[in-house]
Amino acid sequence: MMQPFLAHPFDSDRLHEECGIFGVIGVADAANFVALGLHALQHRGQEAGGIISHDPGTGFNSAHRFGYVRDNFTKQSTMETLPGPLAIGHVRYSTAGTKAAPAIRDVQPFFGEFAMGGCAIAHNGNITNADALRRELIERGSIFQSSSDSECIIHLMARSIQRNIPERMKDALRRIEGAFSVIAMTRTKLIGVRDPLGVRPLVMGRLSDGAYVLASETCALDIVGAELVREIEPGEMVVISKGEVESSRPFGPSTGRFCIFEHVYFSRPDSIIGGRSVYETRRQIGVELAREAPVEADLVCPVPDSGTPAAIGYAHESGIPFGMGIIRNQYVGRTFIEPTEQIRNMGVRLKLNVNRALVKGKRVVLVDDSVVRGTTSRKIKDMILDAGAKEVHFRIASPPTAWPCFYGVDTPERSKLLAANMSTEEMRDWIGVDSLSFVSLDGLYRAAGEAQGRNNSRPQYCDACFSGDYPVAPFDQLQRGFHMKPGSETASATDHAAE
C-alpha cells in the first residue's frame, strides 16, 4: 500500500504525530463542532477518527470510522446520530509498528460505564509503561478490547476507589508514565489534562456564546470561530461544567518541556504555540540556515509544502530568488489501493513534477524540513538533476534526526535513521548533493524564540529525537532492550515508576 501525500510529498519518510483531539461543551449539536475541529487537525492523523457525544435524552452516542473526517463526519445522516451539547473526538495516525490490520476497536475515543456514570476519553501521546500496566490489569480481571496503550487509562479509572470521575482520572493518570494530553467527558463535564512535562499540545478556547473548546492546536479553534483563551499548562487538569472552568494540578509542580518537533513539522503553520506563530518559527529557521550555511546559488526552492516557509526565510535572508521548482499534483490526497506494479513504480512522479523550465541550468538550494531515512532526499535530488539543474544544495530545517521518539510520534527504529549511522558529510555523499546542511540545535531554539539557544542544563523543549536526551525513561522500551545514550539521566521517570 502506498502512502498518501500529506504535508510532505514523501510523508512515509517523515516522523508522524499519532493523533489530534478536540472537545466542546455548551453548544447545540456539539458533534458538528468536533467534526470541524477534527477536520482542521486531520494532518495529525488520517487513518481513522471517532466522535462521542452526550445528550440528556439518548445518553452517550458514538461513531468510529476509518478514513477522513470530511468523508465520515459531515453527512446529516451520521451527525444526527450524535446529538447533544457535549462531545469529544479523536483522529488517529496508523502506527507503522503493528503487524495486524487496523481494527475499528482501536479507534478512540474510548468509553467506559462506571457505577457513577459513563466516561469517554481521547488521548494524544504515548504511555511508556503501558505493557506493564496492561499485564497488571489483566491479572486483576480487566478485559481489554483494543491493542491501544490508551485503553489502560479507562481500566485504571474503572478500578479507582475514588467517588467521582475527575478524581478517578487523576488517580489513573498518576499511574501513567510518558506523554499525554487527554480530553475526556462525562455526562456534564468536559475535562482536559496535560502530562507534567506538557510534551504534547493542548489549548483552550472560548466560543462567543460562552461555550468552551479544548483542542490540540489553535487552527482548530479558528475553524469553529473560537477565541484562544490559553494553553492548558503542563501538569494541569481543567474541568469545565456549567460555563465554569476549574483548574487543578494533580501531579504537583512541574516545568514543561514541549515537543520542539511540533514547530518543525507536526503542527500546522497557521497555529500558535506558546504564543508563537509556527509559520514564523519555520521562516526564521530558514533565516538561521541562511546565516549558518550560506551558499552561492540562483534559486531557492522548497520541497512543497512543508519546506515552503523555511525556503521563503532562506531566500529573504540570502537574497537568492525564491521559486516553485517542484510542483505537486493536487490529486494525490489518498492512498492508491492495490496498484499495479507499473503504477507503484511511478512513486515519485505520481506526486511531484519538476518545473523543468525554471530549474534548468541553475544552482538550486533545496529546502526540506527534515531527513529521516534519507531515501526520499535521494529521489528528489535525482529529479532535480534530471531536469537539468547545475548544482543541488540541500538545506534542512531541523537538526539531524538520530533518536526515536517514544512520546506519541511514529519513528522508525534507530538503526533506520540515517543520522544515527552517518556523519553529515557521509550523508551528503550518500544522498549525492553538492552540499548538505542542517540547522543547528541552537539555531532551532533561536528560531523558536529562545534568543540564547538551548539551555543545556535545563532544556526548554523535549528534543530527544535530535539529542537523545529523553525527559521520561521509556520503561517498556528499556524492557525490550532499547539502549539509551550513555550517561543520560531521567529522574522524573524514576519518580513516577516509584509510585
Next chain:
Amino acid sequence: MMQPFLAHPFDSDRLHEECGIFGVIGVADAANFVALGLHALQHRGQEAGGIISHDPGTGFNSAHRFGYVRDNFTKQSTMETLPGPLAIGHVRYSTAGTKAAPAIRDVQPFFGEFAMGGCAIAHNGNITNADALRRELIERGSIFQSSSDSECIIHLMARSIQRNIPERMKDALRRIEGAFSVIAMTRTKLIGVRDPLGVRPLVMGRLSDGAYVLASETCALDIVGAELVREIEPGEMVVISKGEVESSRPFGPSTGRFCIFEHVYFSRPDSIIGGRSVYETRRQIGVELAREAPVEADLVCPVPDSGTPAAIGYAHESGIPFGMGIIRNQYVGRTFIEPTEQIRNMGVRLKLNVNRALVKGKRVVLVDDSVVRGTTSRKIKDMILDAGAKEVHFRIASPPTAWPCFYGVDTPERSKLLAANMSTEEMRDWIGVDSLSFVSLDGLYRAAGEAQGRNNSRPQYCDACFSGDYPVAPFDQLQRGFHMKPGSETASATDHAAE
C-alpha cells in the same frame, strides 16, 4: 453539494476546462500509461474518467467511472480488464448547466462499431453546432446514448461513406464547428486532431522505446517519462501506426488562435505551451502587474495555489516581501456529501485559514488569478481584514472576464460575470478593497511572450472571454438568443456553416 478544492480554493467561482485527454500506442499494458497520464491531467476534469484499450485477443475493452483516476484506475483488478498495446482515455469536468444528475453514459471515450471495425474517441472542446447536428442525425435514424455534444462525431463517422476510419473522421470533423482536440483509436491506429484554430491544446510525445503518446499537456508526458516531440498543429491530423506518424491537414491551411486562459489558469504550471513555461508566463504576469499597478505595501500574498507564481513575480518586481498569508487545509480534496447545515455554512473555513500572525497590522497585496462572479473575492477580503490586515490591495493576474466561453470551458452566463456589469472602480467598491487592478490585455500577451502585445487585427490568441471577440460563431447559442458584441465578425464560422 459543495465544490471540491482544486487549484483555487473557490474553484466553483473559476472558469473550468471541461476535459483532459490522453492516448498511447506501442507499449505493453497501454492502459497503465493512460491512467498515469490522466492522473497528471486530473486538474482538467474531476467528475469522471474513462479508458478504452484494444488487445488483439479480447478486442476493445473499456471502463468508465465517476471520481478520481487514482481511485478508479490504479487497482490491479481493474487494469487487468484493460489489456493491450493501444489505449486512450478521458477525464471530464461536470458542466454546471445540465439539470440532470451526471450519467455514466456521458463519460468518454465513446465507442462505435463500424462495418470496418471499432473506433473509440475522446474529445476536448465544444461543438458549437451540436444541437443542429443532433436533430439532423436523429431524423436520419441515429440513436443517441448520451447527452454529450461529442457523440455527434461518432454518429457522423458511422454514416460517412468513406471506406476507412481516418477518412470517416475527417468527413465527420468537417461538419463540426467549434473547438476540438480529439484523440481516437482503431484496432491498430492512434489518431490525433486539432481544430483549424487550435483553440484547445494537444501535444505529441515519444517514449524511449519508440512508442508514441498524445496528451492535452506536457505534464502528462513527464509522468510517463515521454519526451516532448511537438504540439499537434492547428488544423492537423496525425495517424500513428507501426511506429510511423502520418500527418495531414483535413481543413486546409489555417492560423492558430490558442486559448490564452490556458496560460492564466487551466494548464498546470509545470506544462510547456507553445514552447513557453506556464509557470514563467504566470510569474511574468506578476511582473507586469507590479509595473502596471504598483502599490506601497508590506506583504505580497497569493491566494493559493493558483495565484502563487504571479505573487512571486509581483514580490520580486516590487521588492515587497512574499509570504504565505493564507494556509489551505490539505484535506479538502473532495466534495462534502450531503453535509449538515452547520458544516455547509463553514464554507471558507473548511478550506482556508488566515495566517493571522503574519497578516496582522500589514498592508497586504493579495494576488489572485481571475475574478468571475466576484463573490469569493469578497470572502477572502473579509478573512484577511478579520485577521487584522491594515489594507488589502487586490491584483488580478488576468484582464476582467466579461464574456462566456463556448469552446469547451464552463462559464457562468454573461449576466453573472462581475466584469460584464461593472467598471473596475465599481468592482473595487463592491468587493470592498483599498485598490483593485487587473493586468491589461497587452500586459497578458507580453507575459505570454508576445513582446508587442496583442495584434488587434490578427490576434495571436483566442481571448473571447476578455474581449468578446469570438473566432468561431457560436451557432447553437445564437439560436438560443445569445447576443454577440456589436460589430464582431466571425467569417470562419460562416464558412463552416455553409458546408
Next chain:
Amino acid sequence: MMQPFLAHPFDSDRLHEECGIFGVIGVADAANFVALGLHALQHRGQEAGGIISHDPGTGFNSAHRFGYVRDNFTKQSTMETLPGPLAIGHVRYSTAGTKAAPAIRDVQPFFGEFAMGGCAIAHNGNITNADALRRELIERGSIFQSSSDSECIIHLMARSIQRNIPERMKDALRRIEGAFSVIAMTRTKLIGVRDPLGVRPLVMGRLSDGAYVLASETCALDIVGAELVREIEPGEMVVISKGEVESSRPFGPSTGRFCIFEHVYFSRPDSIIGGRSVYETRRQIGVELAREAPVEADLVCPVPDSGTPAAIGYAHESGIPFGMGIIRNQYVGRTFIEPTEQIRNMGVRLKLNVNRALVKGKRVVLVDDSVVRGTTSRKIKDMILDAGAKEVHFRIASPPTAWPCFYGVDTPERSKLLAANMSTEEMRDWIGVDSLSFVSLDGLYRAAGEAQGRNNSRPQYCDACFSGDYPVAPFDQLQRGFHMKPGSETASATDHAAE
C-alpha cells in the same frame, strides 16, 4: 462463481427462461407497480433488472441495476427518480454463452429518441436472425450500444419511414424472426405484441381504477391486484392509451404454438396459462407418470420445490405416501461470491439436506421436473442412497430434453444434453438408479389439457426441446453450422425470411 438456488436446487442444470416483462399505464407512481410485478416475475431472470417511466414534467427516466428487484427497486430514494403514470420493466437471466462479464448496457428496457419522441422497449424471447440484422444495420450507420439481440428492434424502428411509433414498431417486427413478446411505451401509450406463434407468454390485466397492466404471467397481475382480462393473442399488437385498448394484427392471421416448457418449469405454479392452472398441469403430469410408470415403493418424494406438484399427483394416483425427503436450506437465495475451495466443494450440502429419518430403509420414488445434463440427478441419487434408502426410482415430469431452444431459453448445446446422447436405459444406468421414466410427449399434452395428446400434423405447442420440431428456422444458428433434425420443415420461418 456458484449458481444461486432458484426454483430447483440445481438450477444451473435446468433450462432457463431469459426474461420477464411488465408494463402499466394510468396509475400514480407506475414504477412502483412495475417493481412489484417484476418481483413476482423474478424467477424468469435474476441477473439484472430495469425500469423506465415517463412523467410529463421530467420526461423519460430510467434505472438499470444488477441484482434482485427487492434489493434495487424498493427504496424510496430510487423509486422517487422514476415518477409518472406510465412505466415498463424487465428482469433478465444471464445467458451462459457470453464470454464477457455482464454489462449494465445489456440490461433492458432499451430506449431510443426518435424525431417524433422517445420510445422504450422490453423484449422477452430471442431473435433468430439477429446477427444478420445487426450486420445490415451497422453497414447503414447504426451504432450498437449493447451485445443484446433485442437492440435490433429499436434501431429498425429508428430507421423506419413510418410516421408514428406503433407503425414503426410493426415495421421493425416484420423484419424480426424468432420468438418475441414485447412491451413498449411512448410518452402516452403502452404497447404489447406477441410473435405470430405466440411462443412466449404475455397477458393483459385491468386494475380496479381502469388502468391497464401487461405482464409475462398472471402471478404478476395478482401481486398488484389486477384482474386478468385475457392473454395477448399470438400475432396481436395492443396499443393502450387514455383507457382505450386498440388491437391489431400486424403479421396477418396465425395459429399459436405456445412453449410447453412454460408449463413444465418456467412459469410459477400459481400462474394461469391459456386458462389452465400451471400447478394443476404439473400435478396432472404426476398422475400421468403414475399411470405410465408405476412402481412398488414406500415413499414419493419431490426434488424441491419444482418437483412438488408432480410428486403430489404421483402419490395421490399411486396411493404411495408423500413425504419431504429432501429439505432445502432457506438461506441459499444468492450466489456465493469467490468462495474458498472447501466451501465450493460442499456444493450440494449448502443447498439441501436429506431427511435421513424419513428416507432410511425405504424404496423411494423421486420426482423431478426434467433432466438436462444429468449430473445433478446423479448427485441427488447419491445423497438419498447415502441416507440409507433401499431403492431409488426416478420419475421425470417432462419428456427427455434432447434439443436446444433458440426462442429465448438458455440451453446447453446439443452435445451436452444427456438425452441427445443416450437412450432412457443408458441414462438409468449412467445415473445409477433402480428405474427411470419420463412422462411421454402425449402424456404431457394430456396433462396440459389436450385430451387427445399431441396433434402431430399441427402440434398445439412448441415442443422443439423434446421433439426437435422447430416452428421457426433458427437462421443465425444454421449459419453457424447447427444441424436440424433430418426431414424437418419450418415453413413459417421461410416465409419470414423471404420478407
Next chain:
Amino acid sequence: MMQPFLAHPFDSDRLHEECGIFGVIGVADAANFVALGLHALQHRGQEAGGIISHDPGTGFNSAHRFGYVRDNFTKQSTMETLPGPLAIGHVRYSTAGTKAAPAIRDVQPFFGEFAMGGCAIAHNGNITNADALRRELIERGSIFQSSSDSECIIHLMARSIQRNIPERMKDALRRIEGAFSVIAMTRTKLIGVRDPLGVRPLVMGRLSDGAYVLASETCALDIVGAELVREIEPGEMVVISKGEVESSRPFGPSTGRFCIFEHVYFSRPDSIIGGRSVYETRRQIGVELAREAPVEADLVCPVPDSGTPAAIGYAHESGIPFGMGIIRNQYVGRTFIEPTEQIRNMGVRLKLNVNRALVKGKRVVLVDDSVVRGTTSRKIKDMILDAGAKEVHFRIASPPTAWPCFYGVDTPERSKLLAANMSTEEMRDWIGVDSLSFVSLDGLYRAAGEAQGRNNSRPQYCDACFSGDYPVAPFDQLQRGFHMKPGSETASATDHAAE
C-alpha cells in the same frame, strides 16, 4: 423495516430462537467448517454472525459481521484472515425489545484475554439474572463493551480466582441463572456446556479424521459431514483437546427439561433431537390434530414451509387430499430496505400468492405451526377467502401460546399474545374462520414421543410458553414486575439464587 421471509412467511409473528452456535477442533482451516455449520444454523439467527479462530502462528483472529453467513463468511479473502485448526462461531437473531440500532460489538463470539491466555465464548440462551450481575461487575471495575447479557460470562471468568480456563468457566456459570448452551475455546481446547435443565440444544459430532464438532443442531453436523456422537447432556461440560473428550458435571446431578418449542418450530425438520426426527414429530402432530379435531373438507393446505409436515400428517390421517394452496415467492429472502409506502403496504403479496385454481370453491383445512399475535392468521384467512374458498378450518400444530419465554427466545410481552387474552372460541371469532383447533399439550407430548403425554408432576419438557410453568424463576423480569402464574414454584431457581 420489513421483516425477511424465513421458515414462516409471517416470521415477524412467530417466536424466535435467538441464536445458533458451532465449534470445531482438529481440522485444517477450521473456520471454513464453522462457516458451513453456521450456514446450516442460519434459521436460528439472521441478523449477524461471528467467527473466532486460533492459529499457533497468528494467535486469535476474529470477524464479526451483520447479515447472512453466505454473504460474509464464504469469500476466500475473509476466510484467509481466520486461519488455524480451532474455531467457534455464532449466529444471532435481533431481539425486538432493544431500542437502539444493532451494534457490531453485540455480535458474538466474545473474547477475553486472561493472564493464562485468551478465551472466546459463544452463548445460546438467556441469563435471567444478567442485570443484577452486570451491576455487580461494574461496581467492581469491569468495563462492558456490549449490551448483551452474555458478556457477563466473560467478565465473571476474568475475575475468577481459578487457575485454568475450564475451571474459571465453571466458576462463572455457577453464578448464572437461566438457560444456556455455551461453546468456548482456548488456544488448545474446545469446550461445550449445557445448563442443568438442558433447555437449549447442543450436540457433539465426530469428523471422519477424529476431529470433533459441537453444534446447536444435527443439521449442522450433516453439512460438514460429521457423524453424530451424542447430545451434550443437561448440566454437562465437555472439554475437547488433542482428540480426547473429558466430561464433567459442574452443577451436580440434574434432570433435563428441554424446550419443546424446538420441536414445534425452531429446529430444522431434518435435525434429530433426543433421538427423534423433528420432521416426524411435526408430521405426527398433524396426525394427532386430525384425531383431536377432525373436520369435513376437500383440501389440506399448509402455510408454507413450516406447516408442511403437520399438513402432510393431517392429510394422511384424515384421508383429505393434500395440496399447495399457498405459493411462496422464492425471492423474499431478505428485508426490504426503506421501501416506498406502496411497496410496504403490499406486505403479504410480496411473500405469498394463493393458488386460486386449486382453492376455489373448496372447504380448506389450513395447517399452521402456531398462533402468536394472531394478526397474520387473519390475513392468510382473508387471502384464502378472496381466492374463493368455501370454508376455512384452521388447525394449529401447537397449543395456545399464552406465556412469554425468558430462556433465549424472543416473545412479545404477555399482553400481546392472543391466547393470553382470549378463549379458543373468541380467537376463532376474531380470526374469522369456520373452525379453529390447537393440538392439546398431551397430544404434543405424544407426538414428541412421550406415549403417556405430559407428566404433570415432573414435566419432561420446558413448555412454559404454553403452560406458564417456568422451570427457572426469571429473576430480572420479576424485578421489573412480571407476574408469574399463581401458585407456580421454581425450586431450582431459588437454589441458584441462593448462591
